[in-house]
Amino acid sequence: MTALSIRHLRVRYNGTEVLRGVDLDVEEGSWLGLVGPNGSGKTTLLRAVVGTVAVDGGVEIDGRNVVEMSSAERSRSIAVVPQRPNLPMDMTVFDYVLLGRTPHISYFGVEGRTDLQVVVDVLERLELGDLSFRTLGSLSGGESQLVALARALAQQAPILLLDEPTSALDVGHQQQVLELVDELRREQLLTVVSALHDLTLAAQFCDRLIMLGDGEVQSVGEPREVLTVDNIQRLYGASVRIIELGGGEVAVVPHRANR
């Protein structure tokens, strides 16, 4: 079943067209990776899906156009982990993750037992219980990323968007976060859409990739179909080698051609 579909999506910032007619469908429970060079429109596409930029064209969740949904309803369907989340330094981890319950609380309402229980469960699941009453300002980069993920999970939305979830992390934490997202996706049947810079990680974790360039979809399909030497040369201007790792896995390795 299609969890999320996008039709003829156009976005302009100050008169410049950043996305020029993007179409895509994401299967329920799958992981779609958005790749493409800097400025190709990955973040804008995610923003358009969340509804924080004005768009032309349609975004549909489970067959319903998002313009028919209230903003709270939309946030109960889609949760997002921003690339650089604002982490107010005096706020505790618990209070921050509790903000994820916002779309489930009425305008003048306050959090109920369910909301608090959901937050406790999410913190337990991500093994963040010990950090619950630490302030955000005291966390390491890896911990901050997990806490931002925890807030998104507390929204209990079936669709999870991740904007460069690993760009600030070392190689070990990158793997740890992506493995965790993959486990959660299987456990909770989440549909995941993530923008990723690291093409090798994108190939290893995503079911399908969409390569954006110049505000348009340049290539779409399984990772090995999209990540070709030609595509990467053409869009990134990078010279790479694609290395088969066995079991269908590939790695994209930069290669100095003129040495």
Place this chain on the structure above:
Amino acid sequence: MKSRLVVGPDLPRATRPSWGQVAAGVAALLLAALGGLVIGPAGIEVGEILRALADGLPFIDVSHGLTDTQLDILWQLRLPRVVLGAIVGATLAISGAAYQGVFRNPLADPYLLGVAAGAGFGATLAFVFAPGAAVGPIELLPIAAFAGALVGVGLTYGVGRTLGDRSNVALILAGVAVASFLTAVQTFIQQRNTDTLREVYSWILGSISTLGWSEVLLALPYAGIAAVAILLHRRLLDVLAVGEEESKSLGVSTGRVRATVVVAASLGTAAAVAVSGLIGFVGIIVPHTVRLLTGWSYRVIIPLSALFGGAFLVAADLVARSVMSPAELPIGVVTAFLGAPFFAVVMRSARRMR
């Protein structure tokens, strides 16, 4: 790693003020109020005042030795003055906290944003051109002040945005410019209408000295509506701490929240200005002191600011009428004398607290 968070009946709570904090606020307010009631040039004995106050409570009969004149001083001069000080102080403090929340700007304050200058401008127009006028049963003065307050904050927000997206400095620069401009226009109007000059000037310097129960009744409904509206938004103000875009992604209509809270805070400021003139710095000293002591959450800052703001202004008024007794200092002089140095301290730490 095994986590130790308790699951089950003892769930952690969402942030809210502790009983101890509320008790401290109530105690401060009562102490200031008591000071305001017992201290004064008439030199009535404390014990007698306490007995007379107890006697004033329903169903309680206590004998006291106050003369009728002394009773009048207590019930018609000192008590309304204390009540009004508490209302104005509480309103200015929570309005300041509310502006700081919606603009995510630690320097936001009814005075620095041009709201109070706008209210003063509106009130001056009413003073000069339509003294004592009313729309039906409602007096014109607070309405003119409210309209002026909205014009002030609207101009500041508009100008600040063109300077660069609500950054701390841009918004405050815009506020200073708008306040100066509105004050200039206001001064011009006053000078052209010298017959009301003295009256307007003493009002501008800020005073709650000559006020009685009628001013309490004038301010209370507006201040009450503003306080309730701001209190109801305290959880949403906490959400805004993660910024515009993330708040939207959490399903908050940020524009609507911001507009509602700004209108409410401006209404409160206008009510305060309409009865007491321009009393600066309460909106910045009180919420920041509360914040320094209790943390980031508006669920704590707003209710406690109301209590401590009321206490602060009642105490400031007591200082204003005691230091040169029987002459009185304008209360705005006292709050500015304490507030301006404090503001410099806040500026120093403002970069840390985003």
